[in-house]
Amino acid sequence: MKHVAIVAALVLVLVSGGVSESGAAAPIKLGVVAPLSGPGTSYGLGIKQGAEMAVDEINKAGGVGGRQIQLVVVDDASNPGQSVTAMQRLVNQDAVDLVIGGWGSSQVLANMEVSERAGVPNIVVGATNPKITTAKNKWTFRVIQTDSVQAKEIAKIGVQVLGLKRIAVINDSNDYGVGNKDAFLEAMDELKQKPVEIQAYNSSDKDFTAQLTRIKAANPDGLAIFGTIPGAPAIMNQARDLGITARFIGTGGLANENLITLAPKASAGTVLTTLFHEDVDADGRAWADRYTKLFGGGSQPARPVLAAWEYRTIRFIAQPCLQKAGTDKGKLRECIATWKGKVFGVPTEVHFDETGQLVQESVLVEVKDGVFAAYKRK
């Protein structure tokens, strides 16, 4: 009798287990490529946190159409080669339904070939080189502004609002820096001003004395820096040490709280275009407060800029499209391409253009009293 009872119990467990398993739909797989090591770590952590926050909220509210979202985050070590491997893993091994993430133009330009070939929708949140969104890249979208828009914007602000007359340029010789520099020079041309000096450096450089000495000799009143952490803050510190008093301007590469940590004095007064600022509207502020509460207090300070884009892309673009189109990749791509709507932090309605680029107005900030403050354009 006892044995029968045990067997019956076992059968019951098996059957009920089987039933509940077939009852739950397979999860939607969302892939994220992000640098969790190497020079891009601080940006990558933001991307990862934004994704976790969004997916957690969606899953707690019952998922998308009853399906939970499973997040697969792969580290690309801020390296283009490893970025390709990371994307291959997501596409081939994990068979994700879509990819949202990516940092660094060189990395994204390398890894997007994989998602393009496999026909997986890929929404880029952290790379700005114009070549990423072109008409021939059918599966690749991007939510942040390109180098050309940002660099042109900052050229205009530098000349027309800040009244700079002698602007010098220093750029990282990677895809990001060169893309920015080219667009900036083009805009300067249209503004009828010639940069007084143009210098380049390599991402791994630590000492910028030679470049900055040349720049100092040109006696600039503005220095446009197109680079990221740690190059950019090092340039700022060393420029001030050399006695360069020019005002620093730049684009999204500088929009990282680590800039202020690494160049606390030298970065003061820097004006830059950024991709998100919490004080643009009330919803942005409310989100940022929730974000800092979740991720602040760790060993690394919370970095809202790319986290905000990752979060908003998942919540406002991916979620409604997954709801509407399901996980059929062609339909999903179609839905994203025709999507139109409001996201917090951007004043006007936004949509993707025919190249897959999200059209929007850029956000300006100034480094003031050790924080990024919203900068009012006149």
Place this chain on the structure above:
Amino acid sequence: MLWQIVVGGVATGCIYAVVGLGFTLVYRTLRMVNFAQGHVFMAGTFLGLLLATRWQFPAVSLLVAVAVAAYGIGLLLDRWIFRRLYHDHVVFVVGTIGLGIVLQNAVRLFFPEPVPFPKVFGERIVVLGSARFQVSYVWVVALTVLLVALLHALFAYTRVGRAMRAVAADPEIAGTVGVKVPRAIGQTFGLSFAVAAVAGVLIGPLYFVSFDMGDMVGLKAFCAAVLGGINSIPGTIAGGVLLGLLEALAAGYVSSAYKDLVAFALLLLMLAIRPTGLLGYETPVKV
């Protein structure tokens, strides 16, 4: 402008030289290259960072503490690891590459991002003619000179130093006349660790520190040592300063984006003309 570039180049060159000394010390003794040298330099910086931020060590005691600690670690690693590797050059090279990767990733666990180093040498700006630079540059150059003087004194006037030299000249004969060969080799490793770690503390306040800072410096320090003559201490110093200067001048006057190309093309040319390095000498092969 020239002076500014020269000052920057000499200071960078001194760092290459001091890290390069680590390569030279080990190479002279074992005829082997320790590829973890650059990462030892990086680890030295982080050790200095810890002491300077946690316990507020002032400049001189910080340098001494880091040197002593690195010397000790070098001795221990010799006993635990190097001693089992240096019977064969290939095994040694692969072993030290592995050790470097372990060091780098251990530091990366705790410091995944670049962090600022406290200005232990002060924040004063020194003005020299048309050149302006942080007072830390003076420390870098002065300490390099002091280190070379100390090493010279060690090898010329002390028993320990003479024993190390004897082992470097011929371990077999040194052994038969009573020198404890393994111990002298251990001390050589300790010394090579100490100089690299001191270089790490010197460079810390000038730039930010990150777990990958040893890659490029290690590589260039190795080149500096080869350029100067890897079996010669004065040669390594000369090679380091020359490489730093070449880089800075190339960046200032030729192309900042291709400074490494210019510097290393010149280096190749020099080695083609003088394969033993500037002050190096050929070691006769014994039969």
